[in-house]
Amino acid sequence: MLSVFFNKSKPIHYVVLGILLLVIFTVSRLNVQVQELDTLWILKQLGVFIALIISVFVFDFFVTKNKLTQKNSFKMLLFLVFVAILPETLMNAKIVLANLFLIFALRRMLSLRTHRDVKKKLFDAAFWVAAASLLYFWCIVFFILIYVALLVYSFSEIKNYLIPLVGLATVGIIVVCYRILMNIEILNGLKTFTAYSLDFSSLNSKRIIIGTTVLFSLGLWSLFYYLRNIKSKMKSHRPTFKLIVFNLILCLFVIAVAPSKNGSEFIFLFTPLAIIITNYLEIISEKWFKESFLWLLVVTPFVILVL
Structure with a gap:
């Protein structure tokens, strides 16, 4: 039974989920047509897989450390199942x-939340958001989340609100210096870089429609209980749970404005959605319902595959 096996966090889960992730990644690549299978292509795929597996384990680490869920492996399982439901999320390195x-x-x-090493954490957060935006411009909207975090954790010092700008400027200076050294026009390609689109017609495929319908339906249902149960959490942890909701909203915005909608942008949604649905799984008292809920998600990729 899935609910029993993943109900506790055990070392064996990392092995099982790591193998499962490798299988999902490999199968998703079978449908990709490659003009030339060379060493460079293989190294690129290896890099994407390493980035993905680090994402899953870092995600598990900070969720557990901040007590966003109980000590179980549901969150990691859900993250992997989401990838299996929407393998398009792996198409863009x-x-x-x-x-x-x-x-x-x-x-x-x-x-x-701990109010320790605040300046360093703010700089790091802004630096990583800025670095992400270099790869995918609309990640810049998550810069808003830093200020939301300052507000929900009740920081009042003005200088704390200026530090994220320093982190952002640091990445900007590095990029400008690189372009000058490489003799690249600083504003070259800016229009394409900041492009957006509200046209969702490219997502009109059976797999994406079914996959997103399942994720949004179960996610919306779980979100209702997630919001209702925030008041039952420890007072010191409530801001953290609220921050995940703001993160979810920003993820939906990024998906909405994505310039090239091919399904890969849905990967941003997996982190907050896995946390929210895991919280719902933890409050389900009926074992048969919890098991059915999990199996519905696990079976969905196979159903999509045969349709």
Whole structure:
């Protein structure tokens, strides 16, 4: 039974989920047509897989450390299942890496709860968000989340609100220096870089429609209980749970304005969605319902595959 096996966090889970992730990644690559299978292509795929597996384990680390869920492996399982439901999220190496940088940034934002090393954490968070935006411009909206974190964690010093700008400026200066050294026009390609689109017609495929319908339906249902149960959490942890909701909203915005909608942009949604649905799984008292809920998610990729 899935609910029983993943109900506790055990070392064996990392092995099982690591193998599962490798299988999902490999299968997703079977449908990709490659003009020339060379060493460079293989190294690129290896880099994408390493970025993905680091994302999953760092995600598990900061969620557990900040007590956003109980000590179980549901969150990691859900993250992997989301990837299996929408394998298109692995098609763009830059977006996979950008998502990893955002996970690093979110980890630093959530750690502000302790009110220790605040300036360093703010700089790090802004730096990672800026780095992510170099790979995928609209990641810049997560810069807003840093200021939301300052507000929900009740920081009042003005200088704390200026530090993220220093982190952003640092990345900007590095980019400008690089372009000058490489003799590249500083504003070259800026229009393409900041492009956006509200046209969702490119997502009109059976797999993406079914996959997103399942994720949004279960996510919306879980979000209702997540919001309702925030008041039952420890007072010191409530801001952290609220921050995840703001993160979810920003992820939806990024998906909405994505210039090239091919499904890869949905990877940004997996982090907050896995946390929210895991919280719902933890409050389900009926074992049969919890098991059915999990199996519905696990079976979805196979159903999509045969349709």
